[in-house]
Amino acid sequence: MNYNQLVEQIKQKESFLCVGLDTDINKIPEFLKILNDPIFAFNKGIVEATAEYSIAYKINVAFYEALGKKGWESLEKTAWHIKNNYPNIFLIADAKRGDIGNTSAQYAKAFFHTLPFDAVTVAPYMGSDSVKPFLEYENKFVILLALTSNEGAADFQYFENNEFEFLFEKVIKVSQQWADKEKMMYVVGATRAEMLEQIRKLVPDHFLLIPGVGAQGGSLEEVAKYGLNANGGLIVNLSRNIIYAGNQEDFREQSAAVAKLIQMKMRTLLENHRII
């Protein structure tokens, strides 16, 4: 999937919602647990209920790895189910990978070749050659961690050099030498909305993946105010609020209702910014 196709999806669906499949076996409806693969059954239900309102799904790889090879199987089934049934939806592996070149090449193969993801989140700490192997795939994106939504972001991401430049700004500046908006996006936490204005000056056209609205306390309105650009340019992820909206037989309907509500808010924001 490429940049323009993603922009098209946003305009068509009047939404910039990404649903995060942080699926935890302990939090899914009880009645699913008798099935052979309850995680996949749950994900399938959530995707069917929310695809109309979403432009992207983000699979949080940790939740699947925690279950070992059975979890990895649920991840694979979920990824292929989405890609085969909803080919226009942007599919993100939230994996926070990054290693020396020959090893990053293996991670890139895992998510872009063995699996059908459109994008993978990558940690910048190890620098250029840890990121570049992910950039060798056509129509695939690196989503590089810039300023994350968690409290610990303050420990190093705000590390400041003697030109009053923060580490996360340096990451954004340097990484633009590696790829442009057609292959690179950035993670910026919704809890850092005050920094979005500044970040938009550095990357006016890039897509930003925004976690942290909802359970982590970020505001959708603030994010839209400082983050939206002429193409939308935002992918706002919500996970727990949507996927655990219900935990009974009607969990699909409950999730659909929350996703629809958020999509309607997003439509208004897109209209107010004259994007649609």
Add this chain to the structure above:
Amino acid sequence: MNYNQLVEQIKQKESFLCVGLDTDINKIPEFLKILNDPIFAFNKGIVEATAEYSIAYKINVAFYEALGKKGWESLEKTAWHIKNNYPNIFLIADAKRGDIGNTSAQYAKAFFHTLPFDAVTVAPYMGSDSVKPFLEYENKFVILLALTSNEGAADFQYFENNEFEFLFEKVIKVSQQWADKEKMMYVVGATRAEMLEQIRKLVPDHFLLIPGVGAQGGSLEEVAKYGLNANGGLIVNLSRNIIYAGNQEDFREQSAAVAKLIQMKMRTLLENHRII
């Protein structure tokens, strides 16, 4: 496994060698490929041949993920084989993980609960709450990326603040507030031996995991000179030089011969530093 047990292993085996199982299906001997799980068969052969000379194995998770669920199965079998047959050997998941707290908790579960690893490599970019869930397990270690062996390390790890402090030094200093040498180690690339002296001042007693000797060009002697402490304090990883020493029927013997050669060099270095 705890700090003292690891020190004991070093003294007993007169070695601080870690063998890296970066197993690539394209590089293993042809005759293994007819087996049901050639990756596991190869790893089992390498481990049996080198266990006598090694204090640790490091499984490079990317190489297994690249093969999807079948790769994950080979990883699981390898990890359990080592832990069940060589309980005194330190088992490292080289995974470079790190995410917001609830997600890092899932990664910690994957490697420390579902799988029997003693340590996992963690990227520091997201700060304290991305690392702490890994520290909640008894007798398990976080190996935090400090100064890596690759070229890209220069992009951000040498980012310098107005007190002439590098980012990697900041990472080492700040992270010591989270755990001590009983739960934390650091990755320092062998290609950065000139910085080891300085790093040893910050963490005199901690173990350092040193990749980059061999294929990446680092020198074992330089690493030992600046890195060894009274307990040894080093885990030096070699991968390609050992595991791909041969690619015929005698691959085990070839790998054993290289491992033995390195162990003998290490014994001399340990003796010269009066550690044994």
